[in-house]
Amino acid sequence: MPETANEPEAQKPIVLFLDDNPDILEVYEAYFGHNGFTVLTTSRAANAIQLAETHPVKVAVVDYEMPEINGHQAAVALKGIRPTLPVILVSGSCDIPPEALQAVDFFVSKGDGPSRLNEVINTFVKS
Secondary structure (H helix, E strand, O other), X not given: OOOEEOOOOOOOXXXXXXXXXXXXXXXXHHHHHOOOOEEEXXXXXXXXXXXXXXXXXXXXXXXXXXXXXXXXXXXXXXXHHOOOOOEEEEEOOOOOOHHHHHOOOEEEEHHHHHHHHHHHHHHHHHO
C-alpha cells in the first residue's frame, strides 16, 4: 500500500498511523476513516515525522516492531518535533521494554483490535 495523506477535513480529527505492514494500514484507514477521523498512513518513520510536521495531527499510533526504527525510536522522534502530541504504541508482542512504554502516552496490544484502539484514540482526541 502506498503512503497516503488524504486531504484533512476541518471537522475531523487527524490520526497518523505508522506501521510497516500495509495490510494493517489498510485496516486502520478503512476502520478509522469510517469512524470519524481523517487518516494519514505511512510505513516509514521519516514520512511520519514529515506528516506530523505538516498536518495538525491529534494522535499518532506507531507499531513497535518495524525494520528501520522501532516504535520507541519513532515515538521519541515524533515527541521531539511535537512534544504534546499523544503517541500510542501498538504491538503484537507483549515483551515491550519499559523505556519504550515510558516514551509513549499509551500502549495497546494489536490483539485487542481496532475497537480498543478507537476507544483510546477518542480519549486523547476529547481531552
